[in-house]
Amino acid sequence: MEQNAAISSKDNICAEGKVESKDILRILESHNKDRGGLISILEEIQSEYGYLPEEALRIVSERTGRSLVDIYGVATFYRFFSLQAKGKHLICACLGTACHVRGAPRIVAELEQQLTIKAGQTTPDKEFTLETVNCLGACALGPVVVIDGHYFSKVRKSKVKQLLEQAGEGFDKFDIGKDERIFPIEVSCPHCNHSFKDKTFAIDGYPCLKINVATDHQQGWIRLSCLYGSYSVSTEFEIPEGMVVNFICPHCNSEIHSTSDCSQCGAPMIPxxxxxxxxxxxxxRRGCKNHMLDLV
Amino acid sequence: MINLKINGLNVSVEKGTTLLEAAKFLGFPIPTLCHMDGLSPYGACRLCVVEIGEDSNAKLVSSCIYPAEEGLKVRTASTRVLKARKMILELLLASCPQSKTIQDVASAHGIRQQRFKQEYEDCILCGLCVRMCEEQMMAKAIGFRGRGENRSIGTPFDIKSDVCRLCGGCMYVCPACQLRCTYNEPEKAICGGCANLAPPCVEKEEFDDMMCYMNPCVACEIKKD
Structure with missing residues (x-):
């Protein structure tokens, strides 16, 4: 099995064109309490799919009793929402006044030329989406370009190509060490106290944590990143999004029992x-990123 | 009851009455494009501006959404009001020069020339059709989409809405005939008006030149001459 294929920090983004009504229902369920939370529902759908699929909006309309017109109106009103599928990497070039006088139009032109698309479009291979914004509030750093949430300041035309190459590979590995919220931890089984560390396989450039997992039909290993704050995982077999799995210690073969329930999705949380x-x-739960760190 | 003065005449109206209704009650004409009895007030076209208050406190408000207040002094046709109204009309005319309704109002206000660049839009975003669809037809098939200069009216995803019954109400109330007849593209159609004419519009060759839901169709009549 190709191990790298399963590693993706973006694995929360579902395959394109596959709108499952149960996914949408799960999102709606979690918003049941706050009536009138249309924007947060749409935000969550967008974070799941990368855009707002037509099918999803129809399901939201049906379930919440809101008319499709109102939902469509909100979805088209805010620039944050997109009705078109976006590329894997989102490039946002600032064209605000300060960036503009510092040469942002040239940067945008260079980006357009390198990617051979116009601003607002997506490359045919669905890798990059180029967008312009009117201000990012970082005027002293202009021209600013944001790629996948990473800010790049004082961008020169000559730097554009390098940035795009880096973006294609992903920024995750460049960031570790710089970001203080992400740090490596070593964890062990609560029963036998054996470490889960697996030196034979690296995720995010650090030795990973290997634990056995079991579903109703299958058993296998899951490798987690040892970096606290990183969600990169690799699994032996495909675990569908939203499925709850049992974790088993590879050393003492005992199941790790839950001590609490997830505050976000209600699934058991294992210590x-x-x-x-x-x-x-x-x-x-596969896809749920909830975690809690209790340091003594 | 609330007592107020409109153009020097005392009038007492019930709480919640708008200035437009009060003025109409007294017989003072106030032109408007986005107001229609039976639909909720919206205040989009601003054509119904009136002046309230006195001297330095005087200000222009749109009468169709301004509720009557105790002791309010309203002038519906002061120099300032007429000037503002003329400007609004000129701007509306610049965006929709082909609209018969706007042309008529403009002409009644003595507008004889056009200072602004004509845009040839076919919508003034007055929202009459949206309110008609929602409040009278109980359908909510069309609505506002987008924002700013990209704001437009239409069905979600630009395809025929499931809740649309082709009643044609939206076209009937439109002052600019924004929702152009699209019967030749049935999946986009929002009215079945042309099909009900005799002979049906769709069977005529000049279909592309037709603008509206009218019987007889004005565009067809003009074409005939």
């Missing part, structure tokens, strides 16, 4: 001991 004292709990 693991952190080297140096403390407990980290992670949600057992």
């Amino acid at each position: 693991m001991l952190v080297d140096g004292g403390g407990i980290v709990s992670i949600c057992t």
Whole structure:
């Protein structure tokens, strides 16, 4: 099995053109309490699919009793929402006044030339989407370009090509060490206290954590990134989005039992001991990123 | 009851009455494009401006959404009001020069020339059709989309809406005939008006030149001459 294929920090984005009504229903369910939360529902759908699929809007309309016209009106009113599928990498070039006088139009022209698309379009291979914004509030740093949430300041025309190459490879590996919220931790089984560390396989450039997982029909391993704050995982077999799995220690073969329920999706959360004292709990639902770190 | 003065005449109206209704009650004409009895007031066209208050406190408000207040002094045809109204009309005329309704109002206000660049839009975004569809036809098939200069009226995703019954109400109330007849593209059609004419519009060759839901179709009549 090709291991790299399963590793993706963006694996929360579902395959294009596959709108499952149960996914939408799950999102609607979590918003049941706050009536009038149309924008947060749309935000969540957009984070799931990368855009707002027509089918999804129809389901939202049907379930919430709002008319499709109103939902469509909101979806087209805010620039944040997109009704077209976007590329894997989102490039946002600032064209605000300060960036403009510092040469942002030339940067946009260079981006357009390199990607052979116009602003607002997506490359045919669905890799890049180029957008312009009117101000990012970082005027002193202009011209500013944001790629996949990473800000690049004082961008020169000559730097554009390098940026695009980096973007294609992903920025995740460049960031570790710089970002203080992301740091490596070593965890072990709460029963036998054996470390889950697996030195034979690296994720995010660090040795990964290997745990066995079991569903109703299948068993296999899951490799998690040891970086706290990174959601990169690799699995032996395909675990469908939203499925809850059982975690089993590879050393003592005992199942790791849940001690609490996930505050976001309600699935059981399993505890693991952190080297140096403390407990980290992670949600057992595939795709749910909820986790809790209790340091003693 | 609320007592107020309109153009020097005392009038008492019920709470919640708008200035437009009060003025109409007294018989003072106030032109408007986006107001229609039976639909909620919206205040989009601003044509119904009136002046309230006195001297330095005087200000222009749109009467169709301004509720009557105790002791309010309203002037519906002061120099300032007429000047503002003329300007609004000129701007409306610049965006929709082909609209018969706007042309008529403009002509009644003595507008004889056009200072602004003509845009040849076919919508003034007055929202009459949207309110008609929602409030009278209970359908909510059309609505506003987009924002700013990209704001437009139409069905979601630009395809025929499931809730549209082809009643034609939207075209009937439109002062600029924004929702151009699209019967030759049935998946986009929002009215079945032309099909009900005799002979049906769709069977005529000049179909592309037709503008509206009228019986007889004005565009067809003009073409005939």
